[in-house]
Structures are given as structure tokens and as C-alpha cells.
Amino acid sequence: MTNITLVTGDPKSGKSTYLNKVCQEVRNDYTVGGIVASDIRDEQGDRVGFVMNNVGTGETAMLADLTEYSNKVQFGKWFVYQDNIKGFMLPVITKALRNCDVVFIDEIASMQLLCNDFKQFIISDALTISYKRIFITIAKTVYDSHENYIGNYMRSIADDVVLL
Numbered sequence: 267m268t269n270i271t272l273v274t275g276d277p278k279s280g281k282s283t284y285l286n287k288v289c290q291e292v293r294n295d296y297t298v299g300g301i302v303a304s305d306i307r308d309e310q311g312d313r314v315g316f317v318m319n320n321v322g323t324g325e326t327a328m329l330a331d332l333t334e335y336s337n338k339v340q341f342g343k344w345f346v347y348q349d350n351i352k353g354f355m356l357p358v359i360t361k362a363l364r365n366c367d368v369v370f371i372d373e374i375a376s377m378q379l380l381c382n383d384f385k386q387f388i389i390s391d392a393l394t395i396s397y398k399r400i401f402i403t404i405a406k407t408v409y410d411s412h413e414n415y416i417g418n419y420m421r422s423i424a425d426d427v428v429l430l
Contacts, residue, residue, distance in 0.1 A: 275430030281403040299362025300370035327354035351381040375405035
């Protein structure tokens with residue numbers, strides 16, 4: 267059986283930082299894989315983008331930034347690289363679910379859910395049949411929404427919830 271821990275909280279509450287700490291603690295004893303996101307900040311310390319980090323290989327890909335471009339989808343002030351969610355994030359997570367002991371998925375939030383392939387992956391059986399230790403960050407707005415199928419589904423499969 268899977269052991270899924272959801273980590274939820276408001277924006278900037280430390281969800282990704284928490285996952286990074288867990289990853290560093292377990293990586294010497296277990297094979298780790300998946301995605302942990304990090305902020306991109308400007309010289310003033312303002313958030314100007316997000317990058318997805320493959321915790322197994324160190325490879326990175328952009329998730330979103332403030333620059334408008336024709337193949338990005340706008341979400342609030344952010345322009346989301348849907349092609350990177352589909353072409354980078356999903357393959358990294360899929361490979362980790364096959365090959366790693368501990369898997370990290372950061373994050374299930376409205377920005378990522380703009381990508382239909384990501385949404386379909388999350389509600390598929392991939393997470394529940396993997397028999398892996400999985401840590402998933404989920405935006406509090408998605409987790410708390412009882413009208414949101416993703417939030418309801420994630421609450422139903424979680425073994426543990428960490429609220430930050």
C-alpha cells in the first residue's frame with residue numbers, strides 16, 4: 267500500500283522548504299526522485315518565477331515567470347510553461363514512481379492544474395498503485411475546496427496531512 271503524505275499551507279508557508287528538508291534527510295538511505303519547486307527572486311527579493319527541480323538528477327525546467335510568451339498560459343500575473351509540466355514534470359514523476367523509494371511532487375496547485383495532462387495524471391491510479399513513499403505539496407485552496415474533485419480525491423488517498 268502507498269504511504270502518501272500531503273503537505274499543505276498558504277503561499278510562502280514553507281511547503282517546498284519542508285519537502286527539500288525531507289528529501290535531504292532521506293536521500294542517503296533511499297533512492298529519491300520527483301520534483302521540488304523553488305522560487306526565482308530578483309535583486310530586491312521579489313518572486314519573479316518558479317523553477318521545477320528534479321531531485322534525482324538536479325535537472326531543472328521553468329514552471330512560470332512574469333514574461334508573456336505565445337505558448338504560455340496566463341494565471342494571474344504568472345505565465346505558465348505548460349509544455350514543461352507535460353514534458354518535464356510528468357516524465358520525472360512517472361520515472362520516480364517506477365524507480366525510486368521516495369517520491370516528491372511539488373506542487374498540486376491551480377497553476378499546475380491548468381495542464382490537463384497533469385490533472386489526469388493526478389486523478390489516475392498512478393499514485394495509489396505505486397507502493398512508494400510519496401510526499402505531495404498541495405495548495406491550501408485546492409486541498410480545502412470541497413467542490414474541487416482534486417482536493418476531495420487527494421484527501422481520500424492521503425495517509426497523513428502536514429499543515430504549515
